[in-house]
Amino acid sequence: MNIDQKLFQILSDCVFDLERDVPYASALAMQREGERIVWRNKRQIVEEINPVKGVVLTAFTGKHFIETATNDLTSAALKKVTRDLRDMAGYEGIRYDGPEVDPGPKMKTTHRVECKDPPERIPLNDKLETLGATQSKLRAMDSRIADAVIQYGHTRDREVFVNRNKLLYQHLRRTQAVAQVIIREGARSAALHTGHSFQGGWEHARIDDQELESLVSDGLLQLVADRLIPGTYDAIFSPEFAGIFAHEAFGHGTEADMFLKKRSMGQAYMGKEVASPLVNMSDDPSLPGQAGSYLFDHEGEISSCTRIIVGGILTQALTDMNSAMRLNLPRTANGRRESFERKAYARMSNTFFEAGRHTLDQMLSDIEFGYMLDRPSNGMEDPKGWGIQLEGYLAREIRHGKLTGRVFSPVIVTGTVPELLKSISMVGNEVTISGLGMCGKGHKEWVKVTDGGPYLRLRARLG
Amino acid sequence: MGESYGRWTLFETSGATGVNMGFPGLDEILMFLSRMKPLTAWEATIVNSSAFQEFRILGDVECIRELSSDRLYLRLYVERELDGKRILGESSLVLNPLDDFRFRIRRSIDMAALVKNEPFKLPGPGQDYAEVETHDPAMAANPFHNIAGVRNRLEAKSRQELVVLSSSEVWIEEKRRTFRNSLGIEAGYSETELFVDFVCLAKSDLGHESESHGSRKFRRLQDVNPESMVARNARFARDTLFAEEPPTGEFDVVFSHESLDSLFNYFAAQSGGPAAYHGWSRFKIDEPVVSEVVGDRITLTSDPSLHGGLKTVPFDDNGLSMKPVKVIEDGFLRRRPVEQRYAQYLNLEPSGALTNVVVKPGATPFDSLFHPKPVLHCVRFSTFDPNPVSGAFSGEIRLGYWVTDSGVKPVKGGSVSGVMENAFRRATFSSETVQREAYFGPKGVKLCNLAVAGS
Numbered sequence: 001m002n003i004d005q006k007l008f009q010i011l012s013d014c015v016f017d018l019e020r021d022v023p024y025a026s027a028l029a030m031q032r033e034g035e036r037i038v039w040r041n042k043r044q045i046v047e048e049i050n051p052v053k054g055v056v057l058t059a060f061t062g063k064h065f066i067e068t069a070t071n072d073l074t075s076a077a078l079k080k081v082t083r084d085l086r087d088m089a090g091y092e093g094i095r096y097d098g099p100e101v102d103p104g105p106k107m108k109t110t111h112r113v114e115c116k117d118p119p120e121r122i123p124l125n126d127k128l129e130t131l132g133a134t135q136s137k138l139r140a141m142d143s144r145i146a147d148a149v150i151q152y153g154h155t156r157d158r159e160v161f162v163n164r165n166k167l168l169y170q171h172l173r174r175t176q177a178v179a180q181v182i183i184r185e186g187a188r189s190a191a192l193h194t195g196h197s198f199q200g201g202w203e204h205a206r207i208d209d210q211e212l213e214s215l216v217s218d219g220l221l222q223l224v225a226d227r228l229i230p231g232t233y234d235a236i237f238s239p240e241f242a243g244i245f246a247h248e249a250f251g252h253g254t255e256a257d258m259f260l261k262k263r264s265m266g267q268a269y270m271g272k273e274v275a276s277p278l279v280n281m282s283d284d285p286s287l288p289g290q291a292g293s294y295l296f297d298h299e300g301e302i303s304s305c306t307r308i309i310v311g312g313i314l315t316q317a318l319t320d321m322n323s324a325m326r327l328n329l330p331r332t333a334n335g336r337r338e339s340f341e342r343k344a345y346a347r348m349s350n351t352f353f354e355a356g357r358h359t360l361d362q363m364l365s366d367i368e369f370g371y372m373l374d375r376p377s378n379g380m381e382d383p384k385g386w387g388i389q390l391e392g393y394l395a396r397e398i399r400h401g402k403l404t405g406r407v408f409s410p411v412i413v414t415g416t417v418p419e420l421l422k423s424i425s426m427v428g429n430e431v432t433i434s435g436l437g438m439c440g441k442g443h444k445e446w447v448k449v450t451d452g453g454p455y456l457r458l459r460a461r462l463g
Numbered sequence: 464m465g466e467s468y469g470r471w472t473l474f475e476t477s478g479a480t481g482v483n484m485g486f487p488g489l490d491e492i493l494m495f496l497s498r499m500k501p502l503t504a505w506e507a508t509i510v511n512s513s514a515f516q517e518f519r520i521l522g523d524v525e526c527i528r529e530l531s532s533d534r535l536y537l538r539l540y541v542e543r544e545l546d547g548k549r550i551l552g553e554s555s556l557v558l559n560p561l562d563d564f565r566f567r568i569r570r571s572i573d574m575a576a577l578v579k580n581e582p583f584k585l586p587g588p589g590q591d592y593a594e595v596e597t598h599d600p601a602m603a604a605n606p607f608h609n610i611a612g613v614r615n616r617l618e619a620k621s622r623q624e625l626v627v628l629s630s631s632e633v634w635i636e637e638k639r640r641t642f643r644n645s646l647g648i649e650a651g652y653s654e655t656e657l658f659v660d661f662v663c664l665a666k667s668d669l670g671h672e673s674e675s676h677g678s679r680k681f682r683r684l685q686d687v688n689p690e691s692m693v694a695r696n697a698r699f700a701r702d703t704l705f706a707e708e709p710p711t712g713e714f715d716v717v718f719s720h721e722s723l724d725s726l727f728n729y730f731a732a733q734s735g736g737p738a739a740y741h742g743w744s745r746f747k748i749d750e751p752v753v754s755e756v757v758g759d760r761i762t763l764t765s766d767p768s769l770h771g772g773l774k775t776v777p778f779d780d781n782g783l784s785m786k787p788v789k790v791i792e793d794g795f796l797r798r799r800p801v802e803q804r805y806a807q808y809l810n811l812e813p814s815g816a817l818t819n820v821v822v823k824p825g826a827t828p829f830d831s832l833f834h835p836k837p838v839l840h841c842v843r844f845s846t847f848d849p850n851p852v853s854g855a856f857s858g859e860i861r862l863g864y865w866v867t868d869s870g871v872k873p874v875k876g877g878s879v880s881g882v883m884e885n886a887f888r889r890a891t892f893s894s895e896t897v898q899r900e901a902y903f904g905p906k907g908v909k910l911c912n913l914a915v916a917g918s
Contacts, residue, residue, distance in 0.1 A: 230916030463916025
C-alpha cells in the first residue's frame with residue numbers, strides 16, 4: 001500500500017473524528033523508499049534505502065500538542081490510533097479558550113518532482129555498470145589510492161497532509177552521488193569526498209571526470225599538508241564553505257523554537273544589525289531542483305522564501321507551528337520531522353548567502369597573506385552564546401594576491417557569529433548550492449538540507 | 464507492547480517453532496523465502512518497538528507522543544560461481560506491515576544477484592549467547608509514570624540550583640528483537656532505553672545568559688540520576704557566563720566528561736575489520752598503535768556485557784554471539800574485534816564488531832593530571848570527531864578550564880587540534896574511572912603539547 005491521495009479520505013475522517021473533541025487536528029502520512037548502490041574496491045552494496053512508512057496524528061488540546069503514530073496503515077489500526085489520541089486528549093484535558101491554531105486557507109493540491117531519467121526505468125545492471133566504471137576510473141587515477149568509493153542513492157518521499165482545510169500531497173524525488181578516496185603513502189593517510197544531491201533522477205547520478213580529478217589531487221595534497229599556525233587571517237570561504245557558514249550562523253540561530261526556549265540570542269537581535277551591510281541570507285524550501293526543497297512542510301505550510309538577513313539586518317525567523325503560534329511570528333514552511341516517529345521542530349531547508357558583486361580575482365587581489373578555505377567537513381553553532389565552529393579539510397595559502405599551491409589540513413574556524421559576519425568585506429557574484437548536507441538538532445532529528453553561497457571574503461580565526 | 468521475554472537475554476531454540484516473532488504474515492514470508500531461487504541464505508530480524516515521549520518548554524508541556532511500530536529486516540544472500548570463482552550476492556530490505564512482500568523480496572533478490580562480493584558463511588546454530596543486561600522491566604512497566612518521575616526531578620533540582628530549565632525531552636523506548644536465519648538460529652532479546660535531554664539557563668547579575676545542554680541515554684532506570692545531571696550542567700552554565708577564550712599556543716590538555724565520548728574513536732575504527740579489509744588501517748597485529756610512546760600505553764577492550772552499557776548486546780545482526788575482545792594491550796594491537804564477515808575475509812576469530820569501549824585506567828590520580836601547570840581542562844567540545852583514517856582532530860571548546868598556578872578560569876571558544884598518533888605519545892590516564900553511555904575508563908586523559916587556538 002503506497003501513500004498517495006487515496007489516503008485523503010481516511011485521514012480526513014481521522015481529523016474529523018478528532019476535532020469532535022479538540023480544537024485542532026491534523027494527519028501526516030509519510031513514505032520514503034529508494035535504492036542505494038555503493039561500489040568500493042573490495043565490496044559492493046546494492047539495497048533498498050531503509051524505508052519509512054507511517055502516519056502521525058496530531059491534536060492540539062488548547063494547551064499543548066499530543067500525537068500518536070503507527071506504521072500500520074490498515075483502516076483498523078488508524079481508527080485505533082485515532083481513538084488512542086482522543087483518549088489521550090480526554091486525559092490531558094481540553095481547553096477552548098487557549099491559543100488558536102490557524103488551519104490555513106482551504107486548498108487541495110498535489111506536487112510531483114519530475115525526473116528526466118526515472119531510475120526505476122533503468123535496468124539495475126546498467127546502473128551497476130556505469131557506477132562500476134566510474135569506480136574503476138577513480139581508483140586508477142593514482143596508485144596511492146587505497147580505496148575508492150562511489151555511492152549513488154535515490155529516494156522517493158510521498159507525503160500526505162490533511163487538516164480541516166488542507167488536502168496536500170507531494171512526491172519528492174532526490175538523487176545523490178558521492179565519490180570518496182582513501183589515500184595512503186607511508187605513514188600518512190587521508191580521506192576526502194565530493195558529490196552532489198538534487199531533486200530528480202538518474203540524470204544526477206554521475207560525477208564528472210574533472211570533479212574526480214580534483215578530488216584525487218586535493219586528497220594527495222592532504223598527504224603533504226602541514227597544520228597552519230593558529231591565528232587570525234584574511235580568508236576567503238569557497239561557496240561550499242560559505243554554505244556551512246550560512247547554515248551554522250543564522251540558520252540554527254533563527255529557528256524559532258529556540259526563541260521559545262530562550263536558547264537563541266537572535267531573538268533579541270531581530271531588526272538589528274548582525275552582519276556586514278553586504279550580507280543577505282535566505283532559507284528557501286521552494287528553490288527549484290534543490291535537494292532540500294518541498295511543496296509543504298510537515299505541518300502543512302506551503303513553502304516560500306524566508307529572507308533571514310537583509311543588508312546585514314536580522315529580519316525573519318524560521319518557524320514551526322508551535323513557535324509561530326506562541327510567539328505571534330509569521331509562519332514559515334520550516335516545521336519538519338525526521339520521520340512520522342519524531343516530533344516536528346523548526347528546521348532549515350535550503351539556506352544560503354545571496355550573491356553580491358565581487359569576482360574571486362577581486363577578492364584575492366589585495367590579500368598579502370591569508371587562506372582560502374575549501375572542502376568543509378562539519379560545523380556547529382551555539383545560538384545562545386553565538387560561538388561557531390566550522391571545520392574543513394583544506395586551507396589553501398594565499399600570498400601577494402595569489403594561491404601558492406601550498407595547503408594546510410585540517411582547518412578549523414572558531415569565533416562568534418556576528419564577529420565573523422560583520423568581517424565580511426566582499427561577497428561573490430555567483431551562488432552555488434551544495435546538496436550533500438544532513439542536519440541534526442541536538443545531535444539527533446536528521447533532515448535533508450542544503451546550503452550554499454558565493455565566495456566570501458572575511459577575517460577569521462583559524463586553527 | 465506485548466509480553467516481556469523476561470529480564471535480560473532470551474532464548475536460542477534452533478529449529479524449534481512457537482517463537483512469536485510478532486510480524487503479520489511472518490510464516491508466509493518465511494515460507495516464500497524458503498522457496499525462492501536462487502536465494503542461498505537469509506537472515507530475518509523483527510523489531511517490535513513502542514515509545515513514549517514528553518517534550519516541555521519552560522515547565523509547560525509542548526507535546527506528548529506515543530508510538531508503535533513493527534518492522535521486518537531481511538538480508539538475502541545469493542552465492543554462486545563466476546569464472547570459476549565463488550562470489551556472494553547480497554541485499555537487504557525492510558518490510559512494514561501490509562507491504563507487498565513478494566514483489567519486494569523478488570526485487571531484492573534481483574539486486575543481490577548482481578553483487579559480486581567475497582563469500583562468507585553465516586553463523587550457525589549452537590551460538591553461546593551470554594546473559595547480558597539489555598532490558599529493565601522497571602523502566603518498561605509504566606513509561607509515562609517513569610518519564611514524569613525523571614522530569615519532576617529535573618525540574619526540582621533546577622529550582623534548587625537557581626537555573627532555568629529551558630526545555631526537557633524524556634523518552635522511553637522498548638524494543639523486542641527476534642532473529643532467525645536460514646541455518647536455523649532463532650533467538651531474541653528485549654531492550655529498553657531512556658533518553659534525557661535538557662537545557663539549563665544561567666543568568667549573571669548583569670543580565671548575561673548562558674546555557675548548558677545535557678543529553679544522555681540509559682539502559683536501566685537505576686542509572687538515571689537527574690539531580691547529578693542538572694547539578695553538573697547548572698555549574699557548566701554558570702561557568703560559561705564568565706568564560707573567556709583560552710590563550711593560543713601548545714599546551715597540555717586534560718579531556719574529561721563528554722570530551723571522552725569520542726576520544727578513542729580513532730583507535731576503535733583503525734582496529735576494526737572494515738579498516739583492515741579495505742586497506743586503510745595503519746595498525747598491524749602485535750605492533751604498537753602509537754610509536755615512540757613515553758607516557759601511558761593504551762589497553763582497550765570491547766565489552767559486549769558491560770552493565771548498563773548502551774552497546775551491550777547478546778548477539779549482532781548476523782546472530783553471532785558477542786564476545787569480549789582485548790583489542791589493544793599495553794599499546795599493542797592484539798586482536799581485531801570483527802563480525803563474521805570480516806573474520807572470514809581476514810582469517811580471524813569472529814567476536815562481533817566493537818561494542819562498549821573499556822579503557823584500562825592509569826596510575827595517576829585525576830587531580831595530579833593538572834601538574835605541571837598550566838593545563839587546559841576540556842569538558843565539552845562543540846563536536847570532537849577525530850578523522851578515522853588520518854587521526855587528525857579539531858574541536859571548538861564549548862567549555863573548559865584554564866588551570867594555572869594563580870587559579871582556575873573557565874574558558875570557551877577557540878579550538879584544540881592535533882593528530883592522534885602524536886597526541887597519544889605522551890598520554891596520562893587517571894586512576895579514577897567513569898562510565899558513560901558506551902565507555903568505561905579513565906575519568907580524565909591528559910594529552911601533551913596540543914595546539915590551542917584562542918585569543
